[in-house]
Amino acid sequence: MGASATEPVTAESLRERVDGFLAGHDTAQDRLEFLRARFDAGLAWVHYPAGLGGLGAPRVLQPVVDQRFAAAGAPDNSPRRIGIGLGMAAPTILRHGTAEQRARFLRPLWTAEEVWCQLFSEPGAGSDLAGVATRAVRDGDGWLVDGQKVWTSMAHQARWGILLARTDPAAPKHAGLTYFLCDMHAPGVEVRPLRQATGEAEFNEVFLSGVRLDDGLRLGAVGEGWAVARTTLMNERVAIGGAALPREGGMIGVLARTWRTRPELRTPALHDEVLRLWVRAEALRLTGIRLRQQLAAGEPGPEGSAMKLAFAALTQQISGTEVELLGAEGLRHDHWRADRPEELDLTGRGPTYRWLRAKGNSIEGGTSEVLRNIVAERVLGLPAEPRTDTGVAWKDLPR
């Protein structure tokens, strides 16, 4: 470890660094050049190591930098568009990657030159991710990959994918996996849009047929894929988006406004339901504020899981109540076009869209059922269920 020769980074010193950077770089210059320069100055993600876009600073200081750049009107790296890269691929590469891999991938990832996608879920392996069947077989100095992935957002735009594949079917399920960085431009990668109940195709199916990957694209050791994937998943769950909303800032605001402005729609028996939802929404909002205060004070807790669970249930119920409040009007849909939205707007489009889309909130990013298991075992310390699938060769498991 050794004591660093440099001063410890503080909010004040960061502000100075940003101001210095801005003095030397015109925010109106070429977007990509600006972002590359910001990365090279260690002002991309300040908690990353020097040389990889950061300064080894505390993570909680990142907002200081982001706010300073935003206030100066600097171009950003479309953080929502590259969310998978930022939130999942990057921390995994940082932790498990070789020096070459870090140097090759992190910069274009952060500057949004290269979009990433996640090739984990399969038709037969959803909640049970460690059951993936996509095979990767040694082929000289590389690997041949065959299989099918699903629920892959951004696959149609992605340059790279983080890929979990089975390299040893005779090993127990968790032991036979290896983690790869998949070249989405490689021959044999086919991306097909996957349409949802909303009519949209936010996600894709990805078919991998004899896809050849160089061994340099393996992340972590052969057979260590599960441990690497856990880094990815842990980071998926940590992410808490954006700033705290004001009161009625989310979906509840839409319902409350409809209730207020359309008295002719009100039904007496629905009044208490609206009040109950308002209470729950405000309780959840305050929970988010408290969680952010804890994170800012360097006291991370497991409350993010509570927020995801509560958020999924609440958005489903608020939007469902809104549709019923609207009556016949609530049964009108805007369109069933198979759009390919890149950003999810939970209060966008109409009530029926919101209601349908919210159904996905308890499935994507870990189902609410899996999340409840995790809360019960890791937060509350309740015992695991007896497992029948962990000591057996993967190929011999019933499926």
Next chain:
Amino acid sequence: MGASATEPVTAESLRERVDGFLAGHDTAQDRLEFLRARFDAGLAWVHYPAGLGGLGAPRVLQPVVDQRFAAAGAPDNSPRRIGIGLGMAAPTILRHGTAEQRARFLRPLWTAEEVWCQLFSEPGAGSDLAGVATRAVRDGDGWLVDGQKVWTSMAHQARWGILLARTDPAAPKHAGLTYFLCDMHAPGVEVRPLRQATGEAEFNEVFLSGVRLDDGLRLGAVGEGWAVARTTLMNERVAIGGAALPREGGMIGVLARTWRTRPELRTPALHDEVLRLWVRAEALRLTGIRLRQQLAAGEPGPEGSAMKLAFAALTQQISGTEVELLGAEGLRHDHWRADRPEELDLTGRGPTYRWLRAKGNSIEGGTSEVLRNIVAERVLGLPAEPRTDTGVAWKDLPR
């Protein structure tokens, strides 16, 4: 089997038999003599065999007989007081007992000369009844029993108990059990009242210390106790009490009357809750009517389990809402005396008593959790959970 020489029993012929019996027996005579005579005439439980209080008639015809006797003002056998004997001990003895056991026990059971209790549950074996630890050890031509039972209603008045005990701890849990008829007057049987959250002691703990039981009190073969106990449990769940209630006949009626007659207590936000409970209560009442119509038509179904589950949840919520509706007044209790009630009156005493007592509805007679398992597996056909406790010697199980 062979064809019976007698006429098939019909509702009409039953009515005639009852009328004939009543012509020869004064309803004002000695109660016990009357009941014994009714038993001997085969008019006790008409679906039991001739000679054991019945006529081998269809079970659905029993109400014909009961109503006729009731209309004539005949004494009854206090069916609620001897519910365990009638509902559980009797069908088990009928099915698994020897001729001697049937002849010895069924008549005084039905006439209420001998009250029965059930010695199944133990502090360590509640939901998992097959895990009972009470030991029965061979002792010459009999058995010595040691252990502790709990939740034994009527034990303090009972002459006999149906007892599940472990005779082979080295066998797997279900295989090492034997079923006995326990003499509650035998030395070593100690009954202690068990007080509940209501303050009452409806139930007992029963301590068995070197209780000697003759081998003639064994019901079924050694090691076959679980199969015999299943007969008992199946009959426990079949029972559906009494006649259909009129609308608002149950606990909902109390709440509705309070709402109607005490307008000063009403809170706007509580109105919809009262309406929702009213809907659920009426739905459950109609479900009971439909189930009785099906039973009367000889089409028994699994809906009784639905009724027990819904009833438990509903009574808990109705009584809870009633207490809140009453506000400070709802926090007044009548008394905390350790009474020993023999009959349960769910709409009796005050609101706080009702609310507390209703909490027991989802625990007694099989918890709601166990009942949901049964519904999921036996009604819906969902697969059982992997079992870790069935192939192992009972004594080696973790507990």
Next chain:
Amino acid sequence: MTLDLRYTEEQEALRDSVRAMLTDHAGWARVLQVAASPEPDDADLWRLLSVDTGLAALAVPEHLGGAGASLAETAVVLEELGRAVAPVPYLGTTVAAQLLLHLGEDELLRDLAGGAIIAPAMPCDVGPAGPGARLPDVEVSTAADGSPLLNGTVCGVADASRARVLVMPAGGALFAVDADAAGLRRTPVVSLDETRPLCDLAMWNAPARLLAAGERAASALDAALVAGAALLASEQLGLAQWCLDTTVAHLRTRYQFGRPVGSFQALKHRLADLWVELVQARAVARHAVAAVAAGDPDARLAAALAQAHCGPLAVRAAEECVQMHGGIGFTWEHPAHLYLKRAKSAAIAYGTAAHHRTALATLADLAPA
């Protein structure tokens, strides 16, 4: 009055034959195809249900070309149609038939029994829990020959897109309007539930025929709306039963963690609870149609109760179906979303559960605070 809440043997036989027919002719791939097409419903299936089998006029008397059965049989057909989310205007036609029976409109009933679609021309959320308040303003004027003309807009009408005749409440009276009449325009609505899509009606001096006015019109409309709410409960029951059955079947064969997913206790308990609600829904739905069929004074309360219970149940069943199928249940290629959308549209049709609870406050004498 004690109403029989069981199914008769004949009704069970009817169910079997309808289910067999729908299995052959309304598999979900076909339903999805029709829903995604510009067609508002499945004309072939409707021909089968009306012209070929007479199921669409089960409760129309035989002398008018119907089957002379009761609403209790109609409800069994609706259970199966709900189970199949069949895209046919069966419910609207049945409600129209009830209206016409009340009014003694034999000729229209004969048309209906012959396969013509006749639909009540009201927003789909109008129910017996207070329809007047939600009926749109349609003005009645008089043509030179003294016959009535209608002017106005009615939005969100179900089952009317291919109707031949519309039964329209206007100015406190009821009118029959030829759907092809000059002066009437139907505009399809992009609907949440494309298996029972809505359309908007616009009228400029549309020629109409007076069916009834005043108290007679009001009581016929009210009775038909009570019947509609009662019958819809059976559709919801059938839909919920499909969702439960399909979810159970999926969970028995889907393996995760080396076990059938259906062996996980949390899911088992939720499905057991759903079954508990479904058992009650069956009693409540049968009670509602029995009460309506018998002209029981309790029919209005029974219908409100049925919607208060069965509407939310069907939505919950469909939601659990989607959730327990995981990702696959959220795709366009799996039928679950069709059931989800139908359940929600049915929860609004003939009044929401909240409307019906509000009505029950009066019917059950539970006044507000």
Next chain:
Amino acid sequence: MTLDLRYTEEQEALRDSVRAMLTDHAGWARVLQVAASPEPDDADLWRLLSVDTGLAALAVPEHLGGAGASLAETAVVLEELGRAVAPVPYLGTTVAAQLLLHLGEDELLRDLAGGAIIAPAMPCDVGPAGPGARLPDVEVSTAADGSPLLNGTVCGVADASRARVLVMPAGGALFAVDADAAGLRRTPVVSLDETRPLCDLAMWNAPARLLAAGERAASALDAALVAGAALLASEQLGLAQWCLDTTVAHLRTRYQFGRPVGSFQALKHRLADLWVELVQARAVARHAVAAVAAGDPDARLAAALAQAHCGPLAVRAAEECVQMHGGIGFTWEHPAHLYLKRAKSAAIAYGTAAHHRTALATLADLAPA
């Protein structure tokens, strides 16, 4: 205003010391013993909390003998008292202190800081959601010497059984009444929650001292009731946390079917859901006391929100605790029933969740239909 919803290090230290004290002096066997005795509360424990440690006057300024801390600290003590279902009149005394602070009654505050119990003399369900409507009629007359006399009955008062002084709303004003005064009788009530039992007050010409009248009395009373509702949420939070912790501990060690019962998924999911509610309750309860302590204009809304959420949560937590303990949780010999009864009595104190939701309809501008 951004309020800090976290606990400070000092508050965590305070929690540790209070918990240690209650573990030693208010174990549940002791609580059950006091509850079952004729004594309304635990006089020894009260002495410990008031005279010995000064915890009962945390939020009273130092120059009046208190600790000069804020309601945020008081709330931490209440969490621990809720966790222990401690039978002491802490909440009522705290609310009385708030009243007296608003009125500048320094002498009474000094008494209170010295260990005297001072209680608001109102039915326990009176809350800020509309207290006036529920306040009983107490008549004020005048003695020969011009001092006020009170006449009337107040039923269901909490924390007053051993109070030395009662603060009584009457005729739109506030009075101090010596609890031992001739003309005042206290009758104990057999209470659902014997850890916070009620009593009835009857007055015949009870001599009183006027504290405030008119707007000044009304606003002091209102502020104290808002504080009471906000503070109670912390007691409910602590109670719910005990129920969750105790249930988890039981399920980890209780074996059935050869497995710890806590490994059964249906129970795990229910407890996970309960934890999700509890996490939110913490934010909501901290927000309420922070808003009250800061004099935030949002305090009234924050208190209503806290009661709307935390009241039902505590009841649910206690109910799950009983249910998941199975038979043993339903016995007199297990502490679960004490928590169940306290949770229900707390759900009514200072107004039910339904009262608070009704208040929120106004506070959040969500008018009824």
